[in-house]
Amino acid sequence: MPDVAAIETFGLEKTYPGNVQALQSLDLEVRPGEVFGYLGPNGAGKSTTIRLLLGLIRPTGGRSSIFGIDTQRDGVRARRRTGYLPGDLRLTDRLTGREQLASLARLRGGVDDELRDALCARLDVVLDRPIRQLSRGNRQKLGLVQAFMHRPDVVVLDEPSSGLDPLLQNEFRLLLRETASAGASVFLSSHSLDEVQHVADRIGIIRTGRLVDVDSVEKLRERALRHVTVTLRDPLADDLFAGIDGVRVESRDEHVVRLTAPEGAMDAVVKRAASHPLLDFVSQPADLEEIFLELYRENEDGR
Amino acid sequence: MAAETLRRELRDHRRALIAWCVGIAAYVTLIAAIFPSIHGSVQFDRLLEHYPEALKALFGLQGGSITTGAGYLDVELFSLMLPLLVIVLAIGAGARTFAGEEDAGRLELPLAYPVARARVVVWKAVGVAIQVLAAAVAALIAIAVLDPIVGLDLSKGNLLQAIVALTVVGILFGWIALAVGAAVPSRALAVGVPAAIGATGYLVGGLHSLAVWLDPFRFVSPFWLVGTGPLRNGVDPVGVVVVAAIAVCVLLAGAWRVERRDLQTP
Numbered sequence: 430m431p432d433v434a435a436i437e438t439f440g441l442e443k444t445y446p447g448n449v450q451a452l453q454s455l456d457l458e459v460r461p462g463e464v465f466g467y468l469g470p471n472g473a474g475k476s477t478t479i480r481l482l483l484g485l486i487r488p489t490g491g492r493s494s495i496f497g498i499d500t501q502r503d504g505v506r507a508r509r510r511t512g513y514l515p516g517d518l519r520l521t522d523r524l525t526g527r528e529q530l531a532s533l534a535r536l537r538g539g540v541d542d543e544l545r546d547a548l549c550a551r552l553d554v555v556l557d558r559p560i561r562q563l564s565r566g567n568r569q570k571l572g573l574v575q576a577f578m579h580r581p582d583v584v585v586l587d588e589p590s591s592g593l594d595p596l597l598q599n600e601f602r603l604l605l606r607e608t609a610s611a612g613a614s615v616f617l618s619s620h621s622l623d624e625v626q627h628v629a630d631r632i633g634i635i636r637t638g639r640l641v642d643v644d645s646v647e648k649l650r651e652r653a654l655r656h657v658t659v660t661l662r663d664p665l666a667d668d669l670f671a672g673i674d675g676v677r678v679e680s681r682d683e684h685v686v687r688l689t690a691p692e693g694a695m696d697a698v699v700k701r702a703a704s705h706p707l708l709d710f711v712s713q714p715a716d717l718e719e720i721f722l723e724l725y726r727e728n729e730d731g732r
Numbered sequence: 733m734a735a736e737t738l739r740r741e742l743r744d745h746r747r748a749l750i751a752w753c754v755g756i757a758a759y760v761t762l763i764a765a766i767f768p769s770i771h772g773s774v775q776f777d778r779l780l781e782h783y784p785e786a787l788k789a790l791f792g793l794q795g796g797s798i799t800t801g802a803g804y805l806d807v808e809l810f811s812l813m814l815p816l817l818v819i820v821l822a823i824g825a826g827a828r829t830f831a832g833e834e835d836a837g838r839l840e841l842p843l844a845y846p847v848a849r850a851r852v853v854v855w856k857a858v859g860v861a862i863q864v865l866a867a868a869v870a871a872l873i874a875i876a877v878l879d880p881i882v883g884l885d886l887s888k889g890n891l892l893q894a895i896v897a898l899t900v901v902g903i904l905f906g907w908i909a910l911a912v913g914a915a916v917p918s919r920a921l922a923v924g925v926p927a928a929i930g931a932t933g934y935l936v937g938g939l940h941s942l943a944v945w946l947d948p949f950r951f952v953s954p955f956w957l958v959g960t961g962p963l964r965n966g967v968d969p970v971g972v973v974v975v976a977a978i979a980v981c982v983l984l985a986g987a988w989r990v991e992r993r994d995l996q997t998p
Contacts, residue, residue, distance in 0.1 A: 476997075
């Protein structure tokens with residue numbers, strides 16, 4: 430039996446009134462059992478794509494499908510197999526978490542109570558206080574439970590990690606990997622490569638409404654540059670980092686060297702730096718804008 | 733299932749509804765309590781004879797006496813106050829349940845569930861209708877209880893008809909608010925359109941007999957359609973059916989339109 434794509438878009442387009450083209454001819458494919466990271470800067474079209482998939486807005490061109498089911502023409506059937514966590518989750522504040530989840534379970538129908546309870550326990554969800562008293566992180570957890578509690582075949586998450594503390598983020602990543610291992614697909618959008626790289630199989634990068642690149646995480650990681658700031662104890666005249674492949678020194682004075690380096694060069698950079706007494710060594714992940722610019726330029730150059 | 737929408741609509745707003753029902757019953761009680769002091773007062777009738785025609789027309793004072801139970805309640809309750817209260821409740825509920833929720837971003841999650849938008853709108857409409865009915869029944873119970881106490885001497889059949897007409901007119905405005913909010917993402921329009929129709933309809937219905945140029949427009953007024961002076965004259969059953977039919981058509985139009993537009997999300 431041929432593998433039907435979990436999510437597929439065919440020339441999907443969205444132009445908002447006032448001629449604002451949010452999405453241009455998007456061709457995207459998410460496979461079953463895959464975690465797909467959808468990356469882009471703010472305003473790139475990530476949420477637009479997601480809302481089109483969920484039938485919340487109508488495309489101005491093209492179409493999309495979930496397991497072969499057209500999301501516009503047969504939206505109810507498509508959404509039966511889909512779980513969704515919006516980027517800006519709004520719940521009924523007056524209800525407790527327990528009541529809200531019960532209400533959503535009734536709305537959907539066919540939800541396994543045991544799974545719902547298990548998810549609540551696992552994510553340490555606050556169930557018995559009114560939602561209006563809960564922090565953003567606790568509300569987000571409720572949002573996660575409702576997205577997974579019906580054992581969907583596709584889970585669509587719009588910037589899910591924001592608001593979650595690091596411990597929870599770990600639990601969340603495990604949940605995603607388990608979901609994928611069980612054969613379901615996860616489509617998660619983010620503006621942070623860091624958030625996504627540990628959990629995604631493939632990553633698609635969208636910029637100003639265009640899918641600029643789709644690649645596996647390893648390949649993208651290789652291309653991502655770190656910003657490294659090395660503070661030396663003793664002033665140094667010579668170029669400490671000369672000759673390391675991919676490294677570009679941005680600035681240098683007697684004590685402080687600022688450079689950018691791809692992941693593959695980090696070993697050499699650290700070892701070179703360590704050969705001298707150091708006061709500080711700071712390595713920051715690459716700014717996503719840079720990766721996008723890098724990719725965009727590459728695309729335009731045809732490389 | 734989409735019916736959960738109805739459950740949410742009724743449960744989340746039950747306290748407000750109870751407050752409305754109690755308020756309406758209290759108002760009715762207040763009005764009824766005054767009745768014994770003007771019951772059968774000839775001076776009062778004579779005083780009203782000299783009121784301006786327009787005022788008399790608006791408040792249904794033209795036909796019959798205000799000093800009988802039916803006449804009194806027709807003027808004090810059924811000519812303006814009860815319809816006003818019920819319509820305000822209806823428009824509030826109708827505008828809130830779709831336009832209001834959409835504005836607050838609370839429709840994004842439920843409408844991403846496997847439910848058809850049109851069905852959600854219909855279940856919300858049922859919720860609005862139930863709230864209107866509850867308010868009308870509160871008025872009915874209050875009047876029925878007070879009838880023997882203050883000596884209103886009302887025709888039971890006419891009272892029932894009056895409440896049915898009140899309910900149907902209330903549902904009409906509630907469903908206009910809901911349908912407008914479903915058709916366009918504007919809470920302002922969801923409130924403004926039915927309010928404008930209500931105000932216009934009231935004036936046309938009240939004054940059409942005095943202004944020749946207004947007369948052809950009387951068909952547009954739901955108040956005229958159901959008939960004035962319900963406790964004295966009963967209601968026009970055809971008018972009630974027409975108003976009900978308009979309400980259903982408006983609702984279906986809104987449900988049809990809602991499927992086709994973009995949802996406003998936060």
